[in-house]
Amino acid sequence: MSDRLLDFSIKYGFLILLIGLVLFFSFAANGFSTPRSAVFVLQSVAITGILALGVTCTLVVDGFDLSIGAVATSALMLSAYSMVILEQSAVVAVLLCLFMGAFVGLINGLLIVRFRVPDLLATLGMMFLLIGLQRIPTQGNSIATGMSLGIGVNAEGVFSPAFLWLGRHRFDFFLERLLPMPVVIFLIIAVLIWLFLGFTRHGRLMYALGSNEKAAELVGVKVKNYKIAAYMISGVTASIGGILLAARLGRGDIASGNNLLLDSVAAALIGFAVLGAARPNPFGTAIGALFVGILLQGMTMMNAPYYTQDFVKGAVLVAALVFTFYLSSRRTGAGH
Amino acid sequence: MPAHALKVTGLLKTFGKNRVLRGIDLSLDSGSVTALMGANGAGKSTLVKIVCGYYDADDGEIELAGQPYAPANPSDAIAKGVATVHQSIDDGVIPDLDVANNLMLDRLAEPTASFFIREGKLRKQAQQVADSMGIDVDLKARVADLSVADRQMIAIARTMTRQPKVLILDEPTSSLSATEASRLFDLIDRLRDAGVAILYISHRTSDIRRIADRILCMRDGAISGVFENKPLDYEAAVSAMLGHSMNDIDFTAEPGSVPVLEIKNLKLTEKANAINLSARDGEVLAVIGLLGSGKSRLAEVIYGINAAFSGEMQIDGKNYQPTSVPDAVQCGVFMSPKDRATNAVVPGFDITHNMTLPFLSSFSTASFLNGKRLRARTQDMNQQLGVVCQSEKDDIGTLSGGNQQKVMIGRWLMEPCRVLLLDEPFQGVDIGARRDIGKHIRASAKGRATLVFMSEIDEAIEIADRIVVMFDGSIKGEHVNEKIELTALISDISGTVNGTVRA
Numbered sequence: 001m002s003d004r005l006l007d008f009s010i011k012y013g014f015l016i017l018l019i020g021l022v023l024f025f026s027f028a029a030n031g032f033s034t035p036r037s038a039v040f041v042l043q044s045v046a047i048t049g050i051l052a053l054g055v056t057c058t059l060v061v062d063g064f065d066l067s068i069g070a071v072a073t074s075a076l077m078l079s080a081y082s083m084v085i086l087e088q089s090a091v092v093a094v095l096l097c098l099f100m101g102a103f104v105g106l107i108n109g110l111l112i113v114r115f116r117v118p119d120l121l122a123t124l125g126m127m128f129l130l131i132g133l134q135r136i137p138t139q140g141n142s143i144a145t146g147m148s149l150g151i152g153v154n155a156e157g158v159f160s161p162a163f164l165w166l167g168r169h170r171f172d173f174f175l176e177r178l179l180p181m182p183v184v185i186f187l188i189i190a191v192l193i194w195l196f197l198g199f200t201r202h203g204r205l206m207y208a209l210g211s212n213e214k215a216a217e218l219v220g221v222k223v224k225n226y227k228i229a230a231y232m233i234s235g236v237t238a239s240i241g242g243i244l245l246a247a248r249l250g251r252g253d254i255a256s257g258n259n260l261l262l263d264s265v266a267a268a269l270i271g272f273a274v275l276g277a278a279r280p281n282p283f284g285t286a287i288g289a290l291f292v293g294i295l296l297q298g299m300t301m302m303n304a305p306y307y308t309q310d311f312v313k314g315a316v317l318v319a320a321l322v323f324t325f326y327l328s329s330r331r332t333g334a335g336h
Numbered sequence: 337m338p339a340h341a342l343k344v345t346g347l348l349k350t351f352g353k354n355r356v357l358r359g360i361d362l363s364l365d366s367g368s369v370t371a372l373m374g375a376n377g378a379g380k381s382t383l384v385k386i387v388c389g390y391y392d393a394d395d396g397e398i399e400l401a402g403q404p405y406a407p408a409n410p411s412d413a414i415a416k417g418v419a420t421v422h423q424s425i426d427d428g429v430i431p432d433l434d435v436a437n438n439l440m441l442d443r444l445a446e447p448t449a450s451f452f453i454r455e456g457k458l459r460k461q462a463q464q465v466a467d468s469m470g471i472d473v474d475l476k477a478r479v480a481d482l483s484v485a486d487r488q489m490i491a492i493a494r495t496m497t498r499q500p501k502v503l504i505l506d507e508p509t510s511s512l513s514a515t516e517a518s519r520l521f522d523l524i525d526r527l528r529d530a531g532v533a534i535l536y537i538s539h540r541t542s543d544i545r546r547i548a549d550r551i552l553c554m555r556d557g558a559i560s561g562v563f564e565n566k567p568l569d570y571e572a573a574v575s576a577m578l579g580h581s582m583n584d585i586d587f588t589a590e591p592g593s594v595p596v597l598e599i600k601n602l603k604l605t606e607k608a609n610a611i612n613l614s615a616r617d618g619e620v621l622a623v624i625g626l627l628g629s630g631k632s633r634l635a636e637v638i639y640g641i642n643a644a645f646s647g648e649m650q651i652d653g654k655n656y657q658p659t660s661v662p663d664a665v666q667c668g669v670f671m672s673p674k675d676r677a678t679n680a681v682v683p684g685f686d687i688t689h690n691m692t693l694p695f696l697s698s699f700s701t702a703s704f705l706n707g708k709r710l711r712a713r714t715q716d717m718n719q720q721l722g723v724v725c726q727s728e729k730d731d732i733g734t735l736s737g738g739n740q741q742k743v744m745i746g747r748w749l750m751e752p753c754r755v756l757l758l759d760e761p762f763q764g765v766d767i768g769a770r771r772d773i774g775k776h777i778r779a780s781a782k783g784r785a786t787l788v789f790m791s792e793i794d795e796a797i798e799i800a801d802r803i804v805v806m807f808d809g810s811i812k813g814e815h816v817n818e819k820i821e822l823t824a825l826i827s828d829i830s831g832t833v834n835g836t837v838r839a
Contacts, residue, residue, distance in 0.1 A: 200700070201699075212682045220661045220694060278684075
């Protein structure tokens with residue numbers, strides 16, 4: 001393969017594949033190319049996308065956050081607990097969840113930079129801890145209005161309408177009630193993180209320390225603070241994901257959110273292949289999440305059975321990783 | 337007449353536009369040590385990498401014991417009998433394994449080696465190897481826990497288990513102290529007596545005096561001198577290596593008068609003598625010394641990475657006690673560290689992103705970066721330093737070592753400072769780039785004190801107004817760079833008195 005073709009395919013290959021996929025489904029699957037269907041795709045990827053954007057920040061500082069799925073489900077349970085059992089308002093529930101996410105991120109960060117626990121292990125431990133912790137207050141039960149709290153007392157609180165609005169409201173956008181709130185929040189977070197990582201000096205320094213920590217330290221970057229900040233961002237975005245999930249479900253379902261971690265990590269890793277970045281980047285992450293969403297939506301509309309979904313996601317991820325690492329190693333190899 | 341152990345004829349190698357080797361002819365004989373001298377960027381490393389199978393030559397022939405020899409890769413070269421011990425020792429040992437396993441590693445890796453390890457036999461064989469090399473360390477010790485010198489010896493001994501015909505040692509003493517080096521020389525003597533042809537690469541005259549049977553000098557990709565008649569003419573070898581006599585510099589030294597950085601009674605360690613030193617406005621002060629002389633430690637103390645044992649520092653008369661790197665930078669003390677690949681270069685970043693890294697806040701409004709200003713400033717600096725590149729958007733990895741170093745130095749010239757520390761700025765830098773960097777550092781020296789930490793005398797003479805020599809954690813001598821007496825300088829560096837090594 002000539003160098004120019006190689007460069008071109010590294011840079012645009014994935015986007016071309018995405019467009020090809022959309023065109024293919026538009027012709028093959030009836031009703032795929034409608035605004036409603038597009039919004040459905042967006043809605044299906046909004047929550048994993050938000051988590052994926054957070055994990056992108058930790059990948060940028062050469063870390064990894066395995067606890068995001070558990071943080072999201074903890075936020076789900078915490079919001080349900082605070083409204084249904086503690087009978088608090090939506091604002092309190094949201095603030096509690098955001099605070100919890102930031103706090104978990106802080107602990108993750110401290111474990112990693114202060115206690116020198118390797119990132120994968122620290123966040124794996126945190127994941128375990130949170131999965132266990134969120135079950136303790138309700139003895140492992142899901143939370144819903146009217147649930148028994150023992151000895152003839154039932155939970156009186158309800159999910160407040162304002163909270164449910166976060167998950168269920170749809171904005172008018174060309175069509176009536178088209179854009180769901182989670183999609184809007186996803187887009188806002190994507191833009192914010194894109195601006196932060198790509199255009200601010202803090203983002204630049206985070207990339208620098210992720211690439212060569214020692215060098216960053218020797219130019220005077222406060223490496224530890226930035227690392228902790230990355231985990232805190234990841235914790236907060238994960239808790240936002242959990243809040244939106246709770247608001248959509250309207251109950252504290254203990255079993256939901258099982259796939260969140262894998263799906264969002266996959267999206268962030270697929271993002272490496274977008275525009276030949278070969279490194280974590282928020283634009284790629286969003287595209288990665290979208291790619292998986294489109295693929296699954298199209299396949300569902302073509303009547304592919306649901307149990308093939310994980311296989312397809314896995315195949316896309318492996319292909320994207322080969323694309324990223326093999327092709328770009330060929331490219332750097334050609335430079336010398 | 338028996339064939340040479342290794343004979344190289346007409347070797348050529350080009351990287352891009354850069355002609356690194358322009359027709360090298362050399363030969364090595366069994367049972368003799370040939371020293372290969374050459375300044376940084378002369379092409380020594382490239383030559384070695386071709387002989388040991390990392391690179392292919394563009395043209396030329398190599399014969400090994402009379403047979404044509406063209407290694408396909410490094411392991412092929414070893415199998416054919418050319419062993420190399422590289423400059424970075426840790427490439428040659430497995431730190432987490434014990435000494436015995438390290439020594440036997442090559443045997444374990446042979447395809448014919450048995451599936452199960454027989455521990456007793458392995459240790460016995462390892463003991464034999466260690467004995468034959470005169471290595472006296474606990475075979476059960478983990479290599480990571482050993483001193484640099486011991487690791488170096490083990491790396492060499494390991495290669496000897498394959499009984500090579502030719503052994504190449506690439507700057508083996510660069511991380512060793514004087515006593516450690518003398519143990520290494522004993523080992524080399526032993527190998528010479530065993531009939532190995534040894535190519536010893538160094539530009540350290542003290543090593544070469546001790547060990548060499550003959551000297552080859554390289555300059556700008558060609559052999560510039562062969563010295564084999566005893567007694568070897570070291571002075572001539574040095575000028576063949578440098579291509580000019582040492583005192584051939586085109587500036588007059590101005591030691592300056594107004595002190596900027598003053599170091600008072602600073603002790604690096606409890607046992608070291610106190611350091612008193614002042615670096616003055618507008619002067620370039622070279623601090624030279626061997627590895628372990630404490631010069632890097634001193635740089636780290638000034639830059640706030642490590643604390644001194646005792647003593648104080650002042651900048652412009654004000655007390656200066658940095659507790660961290662950001663603290664030092666805040667006080668106007670900048671440092672370009674040694675080992676650019678590990679300590680300075682940010683891979684995956686382009687030239688602009690690399691160069692502007694320390695001062696991003698001055699290129700941003702409310703934290704948002706101004707891309708245009710970043711690039712304009714980088715273009716400007718590229719021009720001043722003569723960075724050879726297509727544009728300021730080139731990835732740092734596409735640049736040659738010398739150009740990367742220009743970017744790393746340029747990084748700290750972006751903003752004015754009071755004290756500029758440069759630790760080994762000419763490490764892995766070709767001569768052209770070295771001249772460019774040196775010239776620019778001298779040209780921009782007004783308004784700050786510049787301290788350059790290095791181990792090469794000739795590099796120091798090329799750049800400095802004043803040279804201080806460190807030995808054993810303290811200052812051994814001070815010379816204004818004007819008609820320097822080289823012998824005095826050299827004896828300061830090596831800690832010798834009247835030419836005899838102090839053990």
